[in-house]
Amino acid sequence: MIFALFFLPGSVLAKYPEKAVMVIAPHPAGGDTDQVARAITEAARKNFPKGIAVINRAGGGGTIGIGEVVRARADGYTLASAPIAPLVVGPQRVQTSYKTPNDYQPILRMVKSAYTIAVPKDTLKILTGGTTFYAALF
Numbered sequence: 001m002i003f004a005l006f007f008l009p010g011s012v013l014a015k016y017p018e019k020a021v022m023v024i025a026p027h028p029a030g031g032d033t034d035q036v037a038r039a040i041t042e043a044a045r046k047n048f049p050k051g052i053a054v055i056n057r058a059g060g061g062g063t064i065g066i067g068e069v070v071r072a073r074a075d076g077y078t079l080a081s082a083p084i085a086p087l088v089v090g091p092q093r094v095q096t097s098y099k100t101p102n103d104y105q106p107i108l109r110m111v112k113s114a115y116t117i118a119v120p121k122d123t124l125k126i127l128t129g130g131t132t133f134y135a136a137l138f
Contacts, residue, residue, distance in 0.1 A: 016076060020051035023079045026065025026086050028058040036111055037081035054081070062086025063096045070098040081110070 023041055027033040037054045045052060057065030066086045072078035088100050098104065 017048055017050050017052075019077060020053060021048055021077050021079065023052065023054045023081050024065045024069050025054050025056050026058065026062035026080065026082050027056065029056045032113075033062070033081065033083060040081060040110060060086075060094065060096075061090055063090040063094060066090065066104070067097040070103045080104070083113075 023037050025034045025037040034054065034056060041052045041054055057068055059065075060067075062082055063086050066080055066082060069078055069080040087104065087106070090096055091099050
């Protein structure tokens, strides 16, 4: 469905959208979450004649923005662009207005990303007596 919403010609979508679409990025402007949301909405803009906008709702490790999306009317005009953490990890760590996965519906995996642990250059040489290595945990 998200493919249709973002990339098919407007004639295929009938009356949708009749108003602007809001994409909630649950982290501050300028970060990874915001940049991904803005790239996707920019690519989709031509199919949203009424507008599509990224709105940053930071706080609570992303749970504030996700909570807003979960409480929104189920009409296709409020979407979330978020990493998995505020959807799955957040409700396990803090009290949220939603629980997973019953209160939301993922519709598209947009980014495949690997997190790393990094140290300043030459730190491993010092810690390991000169040997350098790279370990993959995935």
